[in-house]
Amino acid sequence: MLKLHGFPFSNYHNVVKVVAMEKGIEFEEVIAYPPPDDAYRARNPTGKYPCLEIEDGVFLGETKVILNYLEEVYPDPALPLWPADPLGRARVRELMEIIDLYLEMSARRLYPQVFSSHGKVSEEVKLHARPLIQRGIDGLKQLAQFDPYILGSQLTLADFSATFHFEPVSIACKAIYGVDLLAEIPAIARHRELMDERSCVRQVREEQLADQKIFMARPST
Numbered sequence: 001m002l003k004l005h006g007f008p009f010s011n012y013h014n015v016v017k018v019v020a021m022e023k024g025i026e027f028e029e030v031i032a033y034p035p036p037d038d039a040y041r042a043r044n045p046t047g048k049y050p051c052l053e054i055e056d057g058v059f060l061g062e063t064k065v066i067l068n069y070l071e072e073v074y075p076d077p078a079l080p081l082w083p084a085d086p087l088g089r090a091r092v093r094e095l096m097e098i099i100d101l102y103l104e105m106s107a108r109r110l111y112p113q114v115f116s117s118h119g120k121v122s123e124e125v126k127l128h129a130r131p132l133i134q135r136g137i138d139g140l141k142q143l144a145q146f147d148p149y150i151l152g153s154q155l156t157l158a159d160f161s162a163t164f165h166f167e168p169v170s171i172a173c174k175a176i177y178g179v180d181l182l183a184e185i186p187a188i189a190r191h192r193e194l195m196d197e198r199s200c201v202r203q204v205r206e207e208q209l210a211d212q213k214i215f216m217a218r219p220s221t
């Protein structure tokens with residue numbers, strides 16, 4: 001059986017988890033928190049969470065790579081999460097890159113002060129992150145359709161990625177800059193409601209919330 005190593009407060013972990021659940025794939029969630037120890041690094045050399053254990057001793061890291069693998073190996077004709085045409089698939093990948101590289105990874109620099117009880121982020125980091133987050137928002141404004149899904153009428157991997165990454169970005173921006181920069185895109189609130197209609201999404205969010213206290217109480221890394 002597949003094993004997903006990571007922790008339920010993690011937005012990246014949850015993108016993989018929810019897609020696996022939506023596809024009805026049987027998997028075991030193996031809870032592992034940062035900091036990574038040697039055993040975890042042997043599974044995923046970057047020490048990032050999550051990683052997927054495909055069979056005994058065979059591991060795959062990087063969330064988007066894992067999502068691709070799941071979609072290739074466990075295609076569900078009733079729920080295709082890639083568009084049928086190459087340009088449509090490329091757009092999904094483009095949007096997921098923008099969400100990861102500009103929004104999430106830039107806002108992540110703020111997380112130590114927001115999602116830990118003892119972290120502090122320098123003014124320099126806060127100033128540096130803001131225009132990068134804004135770039136991500138500008139990219140979304142131009143490319144995202146929210147009609148009703150993020151790239152139009154088809155639910156794709158980008159919707160799951162978006163809904164689990166937008167939340168910590170919004171929370172971090174509000175906490176650090178006093179304003180939710182993502183509120184510039186009002187359709188995000190509707191998209192959240194739409195995704196919350198899915199029972200797997202609701203279940204993953206509940207487990208995420210339940211793990212928040214445990215995650216935040218960990219000693220500093």
Ligand SMILES: N[C@@H](CCC(=O)N[C@@H](CS)C(=O)NCC(=O)O)C(=O)O
Binds near residue numbers: 063064
């Ligand atoms: N590029 C990685 C990013 C994953 C990531 O940043 N995960 C966070 C948890 S949400 C993590 O590993 N944090 C611990 C650390 O950076 O040491 C992916 O796509 O899987």
